[in-house]
Amino acid sequence: MADSAANNAIRPATRKQRWTWAVQIFVVLLLLWLLLNGLDRFLAGLLAAAAGAGLGAWLVSGQPHPWKPHRLIWFAGFFLWESFKGGVDVAWRAMHPGLKINPCFSSHCIDLPTGQPRTLMVATVSLLPGTLSADLSEDGRDLEIHALMPEAMASVERLEAWVAWLFSIES
């Protein structure tokens, strides 16, 4: 990052960003309503989705970040595959008679801006094979990661690159 000090300060979301966020929540909630109820009582669904979106805009912390929908699909694919591998990996280790684990802690300096990119990173690390995000330092830059095997740390770098790509962050 060129300007890491500026990137670290959590800036409150601007009015425009809150609106964008509210619209995103509204669309998602409305889709879920259609899922639960079909087309009946559509008006109530509209009202509920609007109320939820308003509340979501009130709750948003930090700045929402622009992302590209088609990249989200690729990211979801990567994430699904990795979490599948993660499940198989840990299940194999648990069932193995020799209990093939060698737990250790390791620190990773996050090179992503605050807000959604960093949150997504902290959240998804826990579902990759063999890694678990255990703690975040006061300034939010250093992520303490618990790894079942020291080798597992390699995937964290790849995840970071994927998150940066999803939010179109140049590094």
Place this chain on the structure above:
Amino acid sequence: MSTTEVLAAALLLAGGLFYLAGTVGLLRFPDVYSRLHALTKADNLGLLLVCSGLSLLAGSWRAAALLGTIWLLGLLAATVSAHLIARHARARHFNGGEQ
């Protein structure tokens, strides 16, 4: 028994196995952090497999989408809980060591 049912049965059985692996990990792994790995990852994969098996059986796209939503929310709950528990365990660690 149709092909769909066979496939669904296989998915459900595999899901059950991953739940079993999660519990085995919970009992066998040596520390809190490793047990968290077992619980979050294995149980989530188990839930995914159970959800896909059930949506094949349910045979309606609405039920399938609802099951998918449930899985996504389960993923969110698991990752947040895992982070909070690991964080708490570490805070204890620094405040005077584990038992």
Place this chain on the structure above:
Amino acid sequence: MTDLAVDVLIGAGLLALAWQTIIGKSLFRGIVLFVVFGLTMALAWARMGAPDLALAEAAIGAGVTGALMLVAFRRLVRIRPEQSAQPALRRSRLALPVAVLAGSLVAVIGLAVVAVERDPAVAGQAVAQALTDSGLGNPITGVLLLYRNLDTLLEVAVLLAAFLAARTVFGEDEARSPTPSRREVPLVGALLAIIVPLTILIATHLLLAGSREPGGAFQAGAVLAASGVLLVLAGRLQPAAGLSSWPALGLTLGLMLFSLIGLAVMAFGAPLLALPGLWAVYLIETAMMLSIAMTLVLLFAGASGLRRGSP
């Protein structure tokens, strides 16, 4: 055969969990077991084909009550560390007589219930017919609002009375917020941003679904309350002293609207509390949902008001 096995397993699990919860060697273990008991209880209701009760049990029994106990335990650890280390159960000479009395009471009630002769042909049929005419497909909501509306009104009043009683105990001390949150915990903000808007949608869904399938004002209110509790836990809503206007309105809305409509129909010659139509049912259910949620959140926060906290 498999049905029986599932039921026996859930039943035995409930008994074992209940036993372990009260004889637990430590208070904290008892609390965890209580949460687990609540989840299993919801499972039992689900197995008995009562999703209404499973919904309420999941939101209140496991969610809100569990969170309340954990917060209370943390406070106990802070003010009286030695007491939190003691076992949950103390021996008492009164235990045996009380147990015998309670046991015989349960036995008598159980025998009475078994002895009652049921005549399904009369009341049930009439109710089912009346419900089809009213447009309310879910028998539970229908019975609650069309036949037992005085009971439902009084239940809302009881909830308000409970809040007033609690208020006299917790007084006006602003310092007793359950979670003095000073710094945002990572991921909690993301959790709130996703879960809270979703609970609004689900509560609306349960409220409307209540007229046809399992759901209703109590379930929807419990779901809303759970998301309010999340906000209090994360420090986004802070307990405040003094009763400000919007929590006060929320607390009393259900009772006021229900009584107003119930009284107003008398002017048109209808009996007291006879609801004039489906729109009144929806209106009252919405107001009741808001009141129930507000009461539960305020009881959880241990305060008579709420204010916005820093994120």
Place this chain on the structure above:
Amino acid sequence: MIELLLPALVIFLLLNLAAGMVRVARGPTAADRMLSALLFGSTTVAILLILAQWMNEPALRNVALLFVMLAAIVSLAFFGMPRDDADDGEQR
């Protein structure tokens, strides 16, 4: 066949839960005991979904949805607090 598999899976998951209870008894830390609550949360969701299919009661899926939405509330109640607050009072 599938009518037999669903209840069998429910029984299997219930037994799984019973085994997980050992962790509540054994501990040793409060966090370890909390893991059992987490296990119960994720397993009961699966059981509810299977019950919904088996008993042909779609409303149970809504119960499962509520379960996952509220799963984090208990963890947040105990752990989502500032770390300087995290005292050592929990029981062994």
